[in-house]
């Protein structure tokens with residue numbers, strides 16, 4: 001595959017397969033790569049993402065595209081009744097289950113976010129972290145999150161966002177497009193996965209575009225804040 005076009009797919013099924021295989025492959029090194037690439041900042045972003053879901057003690061949360069479950073584990077600190085952590089990469093959820101340590105109110109599930117096996121309105125909130133760029137049908141994925149959350153509940157989306165500060169652009173590109181793939185090659189033994197990562201951000205929606213999508217799909221109001229000098233966006237919307 002030409003590394004230049006690594007994040008562009010003509011066929012949605014090809015993208016879904018590529019993404020699932022990639023996360024299956026890097027699952028054992030996924031957490032350590034996150035800490036390294038973000039200098040540990042991702043831990044703080046996840047805490048903020050759980051905070052904006054408004055999850056309360058005794059509530060129910062869906063973590064969609066949960067990967068190894070770091071958002072779900074954060075959510076457990078709020079003493080919810082139930083957290084469902086769902087993903088279509090079995091290997092990512094396997095790592096999550098190894099970290100579970102007997103917590104009874106966290107359940108990992110194998111599910112495709114574009115066709116969820118849950119009834120309408122069963123969750124108080126839903127969160128997804130760093131998933132949206134990887135999804136073939138973003139509208140359907142968000143619509144499924146909205147469907148399974150009760151009216152008045154919140155949907156939070158944490159994602160890397162295209163960087164638009166011209167003066168800092170060369171440093172951003174050097175780090176994200178050159179150094180990160182090198183680290184990925186060295187630590188995760190998968191340079192391809194960490195070449196795809198920055199390229200998938202380049203072609204992803206801007207924070208304003210994602211906000212309007214969320215509004216169109218059925219959330220009002222939708223707000224967002226930018227983190228990490230504008231490289232990460234945290235959106236949240238209330239389900240109507």
Ligand SMILES: C[S@@+](CC[C@H](N)C(=O)[O-])C[C@H]1O[C@@H](n2cnc3c(N)ncnc32)[C@H](O)[C@@H]1O
Nearest residue numbers: 023065066067087088089092112113129130131
């Ligand atoms: C970058 S990881 C993020 C994992 C976790 N949310 C986090 O914050 O670290 C993206 C995850 O989304 C999952 N994913 C992508 N598309 C999906 C889909 N259609 N349905 C379910 N999971 C999906 C991938 O398998 C992967 O585990």
